[in-house]
Amino acid sequence: MDEAVLIQSAQRGSLDSFNQLVLIYQDAVYGQAYRMMGESEPAQDATQEAFISAYRSLGSYRGGSFKAWLLRIVTNACYDELRRRQRHPTTSLEPLDADDEEIESPRWLADEGESPEAETERSELGDAIQHCLDNLPVEFRAVVVLVDIQGMDYNEAAEVVGKPVGTVKSRLARARMRLRDCLQGVWELLPAQFRLVGENKP
Amino acid sequence: MTTRITGHEWEDLSAYLDGQLSPKESTRLEEKLQASADLRAALNDLSQTRSLLRSQPPVRAPRNFLLTPKMVGVRRGSARSFQLFPAMRLASALAVALFILVLAGDLLTAGRQPAVMPVAFQSVQMPAPAAEMKSASEVPALEVGAVMEAPAPTEAPAEASVEAPAETQAEAQAVAKMPEGTAQQASPTMGAAMLQDSGTGAEPYPPPAEALAASAPAIEQATATPAAPEPAPLPSEQANLAARSAVDGSEAGAPVGETAWSGWRFLEIALALVVVVTIGWAVYLRHSRGV
Numbered sequence: 001m002d003e004a005v006l007i008q009s010a011q012r013g014s015l016d017s018f019n020q021l022v023l024i025y026q027d028a029v030y031g032q033a034y035r036m037m038g039e040s041e042p043a044q045d046a047t048q049e050a051f052i053s054a055y056r057s058l059g060s061y062r063g064g065s066f067k068a069w070l071l072r073i074v075t076n077a078c079y080d081e082l083r084r085r086q087r088h089p090t091t092s093l094e095p096l097d098a099d100d101e102e103i104e105s106p107r108w109l110a111d112e113g114e115s116p117e118a119e120t121e122r123s124e125l126g127d128a129i130q131h132c133l134d135n136l137p138v139e140f141r142a143v144v145v146l147v148d149i150q151g152m153d154y155n156e157a158a159e160v161v162g163k164p165v166g167t168v169k170s171r172l173a174r175a176r177m178r179l180r181d182c183l184q185g186v187w188e189l190l191p192a193q194f195r196l197v198g199e200n201k202p
Numbered sequence: 203m204t205t206r207i208t209g210h211e212w213e214d215l216s217a218y219l220d221g222q223l224s225p226k227e228s229t230r231l232e233e234k235l236q237a238s239a240d241l242r243a244a245l246n247d248l249s250q251t252r253s254l255l256r257s258q259p260p261v262r263a264p265r266n267f268l269l270t271p272k273m274v275g276v277r278r279g280s281a282r283s284f285q286l287f288p289a290m291r292l293a294s295a296l297a298v299a300l301f302i303l304v305l306a307g308d309l310l311t312a313g314r315q316p317a318v319m320p321v322a323f324q325s326v327q328m329p330a331p332a333a334e335m336k337s338a339s340e341v342p343a344l345e346v347g348a349v350m351e352a353p354a355p356t357e358a359p360a361e362a363s364v365e366a367p368a369e370t371q372a373e374a375q376a377v378a379k380m381p382e383g384t385a386q387q388a389s390p391t392m393g394a395a396m397l398q399d400s401g402t403g404a405e406p407y408p409p410p411a412e413a414l415a416a417s418a419p420a421i422e423q424a425t426a427t428p429a430a431p432e433p434a435p436l437p438s439e440q441a442n443l444a445a446r447s448a449v450d451g452s453e454a455g456a457p458v459g460e461t462a463w464s465g466w467r468f469l470e471i472a473l474a475l476v477v478v479v480t481i482g483w484a485v486y487l488r489h490s491r492g493v
Contacts, residue, residue, distance in 0.1 A: 034261050126259075176251050183254065
């Protein structure tokens with residue numbers, strides 16, 4: 001069924017129509033949440049909350065890209081959760097050394113005993129990229145995920161984050177610079193094909 | 203190596219990779235790239251990073267995120283409720299508006315309504331004094347009550363003796379001024395007092411007891427005089443006819459007033475019920491939407 005028809009039907013209260021939209025966009029919405037949160041469980045929570053919130057606020061949808069509208073909702077949900085975590089930080093699970101300093105144990109080095117599908121999904125390169133994304137400021141992270149992972153153009157990304165295109169352009173450049181610096185630190189851990197690419201670096 | 207590259211140049215390099223620069227900006231950047239090895243290296247770094255990010259397979263949702271009615275707090279049939287809600291909201295608004303209009307109409311007419319009842323009550327008492335007054339004198343009505351507008355009393359030529367016309371004129375004034383709705387004028391006693399006041403000039407109203415005493419002879423005379431034939435039968439008949447018409451009119455008028463009163467009340471009650479039902483329904487539909 002046509003997306004516009006589904007949206008109109010959902011706006012009239014049809015939960016079945018909305019669930020068809022959920023099936024269409026749940027990968028994109030979860031992908032954004034996962035890249036923003038860095039973990040599967042919080043990403044699933046954010047995704048579910050985003051769809052519930054989207055259904056309840058369908059009346060505020062005024063046309064345009066429905067995907068961008070959904071991604072905006074889930075991105076804002078992730079912002080809220082990440083800020084909440086900053087206000088109420090949990091006790092670090094990282095082991096401490098004799099000086100009470102955290103012993104760095106990068107998550108991409110740990111064997112988390114995931115299922116085969118998850119292992120495939122979380123490849124070494126993927127883990128490295130996710131680690132570097134996690135170290136970005138959340139506003140930079142949202143933009144680079146939208147453009148380079150979700151494949152949106154600048155205008156769509158601007159619509160999602162609610163900022164001008166110029167801001168998107170600036171944040172994207174800074175995010176790429178930081179990612180480049182971060183990935184240089186784990187270059188040796190990348191698959192051979194990417195190491196070769198990086199070997200021509202000075 | 204990249205220390206000589208400004209933030210603006212990094213932005214241009216990034217946007218250049220995405221094809222987001224204008225032709226003019228692209229040309230200018232390409233000229234810089236030709237001249238600067240650092241800029242070319244930076245562009246290469248950004249391009250690799252961008253390629254790495256874009257090489258990532260899309261993340262698949264680990265499960266379906268389908269919503270259930272319980273999740274969003276809606277019940278079955280919510281789609282129909284969703285459609286009915288605006289209609290019910292409009293219906294309740296219209297019912298409220300209509301109710302206010304009816305209430306306003308009732309209040310406007312209620313200001314006159316009390317006058318109808320006393321007029322009828324006064325008119326019923328008119329015949330005897332009116333007939334008596336006709337037989338007592340021939341003075342035209344205009345002398346007594348040019349201000350009077352009610353037909354029955356004005357037909358009765360009120361005269362002369364301070365006591366005899368007191369009742370009649372007082373009532374005539376009461377009838378004439380009743381539509382203005384003052385309770386004082388509706389009272390025969392006060393009407394007599396007013397007549398006496400008008401007859402004596404600028405004196406204040408006499409006390410009620412005095413007024414009663416003044417009106418008593420008039421009533422007595424009224425009961426006595428119809429027996430005695432008088433030389434002016436035609437005006438007397440006219441007065442009686444007028445008095446009867448006043449009586450008939452008043453008798454007919456009272457039920458009309460009550461009917462109107464009942465009509466307003468019935469309409470108000472019915473509309474109030476409609477308002478309550480439609481608002482209640484609209485609230486129920488709103489809740490059933492889970493919004």
